[in-house]
Amino acid sequence: RxxxxxxxGPFNVPxxxxxxxxxxxxxxxxxxxxxxxxDCRKEPKLLMSVYSSGNEDGRFxxxxxxxxxxISLLIRDSKLSDSATYLCVVFGAPTGANNLFFGxxxxxxxxx
Amino acid sequence: xxxxxxxxxxxxLAAGRRMTLRxxxxxxxxxxxxxxxxxxxxxxxxxYSNTAGTTGKGEVPDGYSVSRANTDDFPLTLASAVPSQTSxxxxxxxxxxxxEAFFGxxxxxxxx
Numbered sequence: 472r473x474x475x476x477x478x479x480g481p482f483n484v485p486x487x488x489x490x491x492x493x494x495x496x497x498x499x500x501x502x503x504x505x506x507x508x509x510d511c512r513k514e515p516k517l518l519m520s521v522y523s524s525g526n527e528d529g530r531f532x533x534x535x536x537x538x539x540x541x542i543s544l545l546i547r548d549s550k551l552s553d554s555a556t557y558l559c560v561v562f563g564a565p566t567g568a569n570n571l572f573f574g575x576x577x578x579x580x581x582x583x
Numbered sequence: 584x585x586x587x588x589x590x591x592x593x594x595x596l597a598a599g600r601r602m603t604l605r606x607x608x609x610x611x612x613x614x615x616x617x618x619x620x621x622x623x624x625x626x627x628x629x630x631y632s633n634t635a636g637t638t639g640k641g642e643v644p645d646g647y648s649v650s651r652a653n654t655d656d657f658p659l660t661l662a663s664a665v666p667s668q669t670s671x672x673x674x675x676x677x678x679x680x681x682x683e684a685f686f687g688x689x690x691x692x693x694x695x
Binding site: 479503505512513514515516517520558560570571572573574575576 | 616618623624625626627628631641673675677682683684686687688689
């Protein structure tokens, strides 16, 4: 079983729509959680960290449910510029080594 | 140098040849990582280093080696390239494993 699993999509939504991405992780000892954004043929870049209490940054809201080992990202009022692949990232220590584990990514296309 | 830099940006390599991908960061980060990204498989960890002088194996280490002689540099070597190593390679660094990771721009490697 993969450390991090995401719905690969693709998600095609109209401008102004609200879209949600989900992610589950397998290691209950995981310590930190992030959402990264990756544009086509570019490197991943941090979108936001995910905290237990949930956190919001403008149109983006991230939630963490430790009991269910579940992370979500909500994007409100989608813009064309939100089109990208969104990567769920978990920092964990499955074998005593500290590593960042990436989901395969969810592709979002916002349509005019 | 600003941030993290990889070289070369792309390379076509004959099977059986030896190749070293370079990665340098100027942020004095302790942790560095090498990932490969393949369509449908996402980012997979090859090797990592939590601090200068130490390295560890990730999810897909076979056919690759790394060294971490100092804080700034983390080269990845393919001793004898094979076509299945055709991929996009990303180097990343972070202050510690559970903080934001910064990525290089990637190296697109084709083994023929």
